[in-house]
Amino acid sequence: MGIISLTVFLRTEMKTGQIPDAAKFWGALFFSLINVMFNGVAEISMTVFRLPVFFKQRDSLFFPAWAFALPIAVLRVQISLVESAIWILLTYYTIGFAPAASRFFKQLLAFCGIHQVAVSLFRFIGGLGRTQVVTNTLGSLTLLLVFVLGGYIVAKDDIKNYMIWGYYVSPMMYGQNAVAINEFLSERWSTPMPNGSAQPTVGKTLLKEMALFVDEYWYWISIGALFGFSVLFNILFIVALTYLNRSAIAVRNGQGNGDSNRGMVLPFQPLSLAFNHDNYYVDMPAEMKTEGVDETRLQLLRDISGAFRPGILTALVGYSAWLRLAVDIKTDTRKMFVEEVMDLVELNPLRNALVGLRGVDGLSTEQRKRLTIAVELVANPSWMSPHLLLLMKRGGRVIYAGSLGRQSHKLVEYFEAIPGVPKIKDGYNPATWMLEVNSAAAEVQLNVDFAEIYANSDLCRHNQELIKELSTPAPNSKDLYFPTQYSQSFLTQCKATFWKQHWSYWRNSQYNAIRIFMTIVIGVMFGVIFWGKGDQLTVFYRERAAGMYSELPYAFSQVAIETVYVAVQTLAYSLLLFSMIGYQWKVDKFLYFYYFVFMCFAYFSMYGMMIVALTPGHQIASIVMSFFLNFWNLFSGFLVPRPLIPVWWRWYYWGSPVAWTIYGVFASQIADINTELTTSNGTIIRVDLFLKENFGYEHDFLVSVVLAHLGWVLLFFFVFAYGIKFLNFQRR
Numbered sequence: 001m002g003i004i005s006l007t008v009f010l011r012t013e014m015k016t017g018q019i020p021d022a023a024k025f026w027g028a029l030f031f032s033l034i035n036v037m038f039n040g041v042a043e044i045s046m047t048v049f050r051l052p053v054f055f056k057q058r059d060s061l062f063f064p065a066w067a068f069a070l071p072i073a074v075l076r077v078q079i080s081l082v083e084s085a086i087w088i089l090l091t092y093y094t095i096g097f098a099p100a101a102s103r104f105f106k107q108l109l110a111f112c113g114i115h116q117v118a119v120s121l122f123r124f125i126g127g128l129g130r131t132q133v134v135t136n137t138l139g140s141l142t143l144l145l146v147f148v149l150g151g152y153i154v155a156k157d158d159i160k161n162y163m164i165w166g167y168y169v170s171p172m173m174y175g176q177n178a179v180a181i182n183e184f185l186s187e188r189w190s191t192p193m194p195n196g197s198a199q200p201t202v203g204k205t206l207l208k209e210m211a212l213f214v215d216e217y218w219y220w221i222s223i224g225a226l227f228g229f230s231v232l233f234n235i236l237f238i239v240a241l242t243y244l245n246r247s248a249i250a251v252r253n254g255q256g257n258g259d260s261n262r263g264m265v266l267p268f269q270p271l272s273l274a275f276n277h278d279n280y281y282v283d284m285p286a287e288m289k290t291e292g293v294d295e296t297r298l299q300l301l302r303d304i305s306g307a308f309r310p311g312i313l314t315a316l317v318g319y320s321a322w323l324r325l326a327v328d329i330k331t332d333t334r335k336m337f338v339e340e341v342m343d344l345v346e347l348n349p350l351r352n353a354l355v356g357l358r359g360v361d362g363l364s365t366e367q368r369k370r371l372t373i374a375v376e377l378v379a380n381p382s383w384m385s386p387h388l389l390l391l392m393k394r395g396g397r398v399i400y401a402g403s404l405g406r407q408s409h410k411l412v413e414y415f416e417a418i419p420g421v422p423k424i425k426d427g428y429n430p431a432t433w434m435l436e437v438n439s440a441a442a443e444v445q446l447n448v449d450f451a452e453i454y455a456n457s458d459l460c461r462h463n464q465e466l467i468k469e470l471s472t473p474a475p476n477s478k479d480l481y482f483p484t485q486y487s488q489s490f491l492t493q494c495k496a497t498f499w500k501q502h503w504s505y506w507r508n509s510q511y512n513a514i515r516i517f518m519t520i521v522i523g524v525m526f527g528v529i530f531w532g533k534g535d536q537l538t539v540f541y542r543e544r545a546a547g548m549y550s551e552l553p554y555a556f557s558q559v560a561i562e563t564v565y566v567a568v569q570t571l572a573y574s575l576l577l578f579s580m581i582g583y584q585w586k587v588d589k590f591l592y593f594y595y596f597v598f599m600c601f602a603y604f605s606m607y608g609m610m611i612v613a614l615t616p617g618h619q620i621a622s623i624v625m626s627f628f629l630n631f632w633n634l635f636s637g638f639l640v641p642r643p644l645i646p647v648w649w650r651w652y653y654w655g656s657p658v659a660w661t662i663y664g665v666f667a668s669q670i671a672d673i674n675t676e677l678t679t680s681n682g683t684i685i686r687v688d689l690f691l692k693e694n695f696g697y698e699h700d701f702l703v704s705v706v707l708a709h710l711g712w713v714l715l716f717f718f719v720f721a722y723g724i725k726f727l728n729f730q731r732r
Helices: 002-008 021-040 042-059 065-095 101-127 132-146 163-169 171-184 202-209 216-242 286-290 331-346 365-380 404-416 430-437 440-446 450-455 458-471 490-507 509-529 539-543 551-581 587-614 618-634 656-670 685-695 699-726
Strands: 273-284 296-306 388-393 396-405 676-678 684-686
Touching: 002 396, 021 101, 021 132, 021 171, 021 618, 042 065, 042 101, 042 132, 042 618, 065 101, 065 216, 101 132, 101 171, 132 171, 132 685, 171 202, 171 216, 273 458, 296 388, 296 396, 296 458, 396 404, 396 450, 396 458, 404 430, 450 458, 551 587, 587 618, 587 656, 587 699, 618 656, 656 699, 684 685
Parallel strands: none
Antiparallel strands: 273 296, 388 396, 676 684
16 A cells, blocks of 8 residues: 555655645645554454453453553554554655655654554444444444544534534544644745745645644644543553443344144155265365375275164254245245244244354354254255264274164163273263263273274174165155256245345344444534535445355345345435535435435445455455555545546546545536635636536536446446355365
């Protein structure tokens, strides 16, 4: 990002000493602030990831909260220094900031302070929210408020008196003043102003026009404020960890319908599965190669044999019910069967709960086990009933394959018949006893090989006869054949996945309620801040492998349900912001505004889905997303207007979706106004001509902007859809 920035703000393109030359320098400084601030956002995920373990250790009195938080804060100081140094070494002299060494180190100190504020602020938000959904939402809201009230988007002189307090509590304000004072009070910006000017030099005039402080001592006040904020947020983080507990997931009780003793069985074709002398290999893990293992393949199963029969469950291998059931299973029958299974495994109290993420939220470990069993049961597998055990030793060799018997008596009798194996004690758990007597240490002690004993046993010979019998097709049997790849039609798959996504969104009240609430809050805040300025120029892998459904119905349903919520979110936001800012109440202008905001929400949602589909984990997805968001912001035309972007980068202006949205909002709302305005240098010019000459915005280009938004949404959607279709990052 630093390399890209220096090519956008290259010093050969940056003139100094006069007021018109300052725009790109101020844009470069602000973009650097944005980049440093965004680097701290990753602290949210890291903090939330650590909290479950911390809460267990804290509740067990391992250590207090300050002992957990203090080392993190100290270590982050070094990271702040390194990240700030790398950024400044890459950009400072190549962009062409003030050449004095003292100015270089003062900018380094300012960026270090800003980074410290960012990481401590988002660490505190992580400790306050405690879940990924809440913290991400709070983090986004905080970023918006910090930037809007920081003095760049809305200058201090334009902030209403009742909101001016927000300017002074925004860390971004102090960061902006520190870097701006450091640059524009240097010697090269000390050109005298003409007589009669309010400020004696060009630099102070620039600072005054940007509503920043003009005295050198404000640099040190700003630095002190930045590190003061950092200390404050670290203290608040400790307080949050001390008094807050891990968020509990509320589970609503529900009752099943109908008689619980129906004893239903869905129709199925009984099948047998036999395997004989099977071996299974995988690529040798890199960790084992480093330990000196020379083989290229690791054998996990070695010469195993067995048979799975109808009515005897030796392994739970199944799928979610609806899309794996035959087409002729009626809806009422399916629902009754599901209700019975839920009652059987005592899932009725959890019927409206979200599964969530293991170890983070949702169901407990015990509840997940019961849910797993229920999922396998409603799949209606063709062979089941839990009475067989296939037991293997380390190395993948079978040491027992047979019936357990009542209270595992057949298993116990088999091992007790081996000379030297101790008898099981009364009341002892057969599973625990079995694991103890056939361990590797027991084999060495008894000088036996349980795999060889099994291979020469009557039980093994009986299993071989059973395998031979089941491997011969029964008279009048038919070959196993599926007329279609998926049990249900494409339309039914879309219906089922949309139903699933609908309930997932509806029950995820934490996510949807918070984002709607935050949208309203942001709309009100922006409306208050920009009050009356509308006439001014202020700027899924397992289910796929199981064959439940194809990937495209899943993608369609995910996008469809997201679009519904985005539409509601956009309506609330648009009504608040459009009316409070004071745009012209015309049907076409409001519809344009709604469309561009809606499509902005939509392509950001599609982009997020696309990145998740193209990356192996949410950590990498966050890094990739942050990079491209910074990239889009840099070329959006807000920090640097399109006419001022170097010609070798100007093409990417059209590759930034944010640029199209800003273009659409400006062009639709004010690019058709032909009244005159007076610029800062005294020139009188029409509004539409001013926008065209300085920003490149034209009202006649709106149709292309509308189509471009549709293109971005479709592009991200299809990449997402085919990403989940062809990419699989699972390692098992």
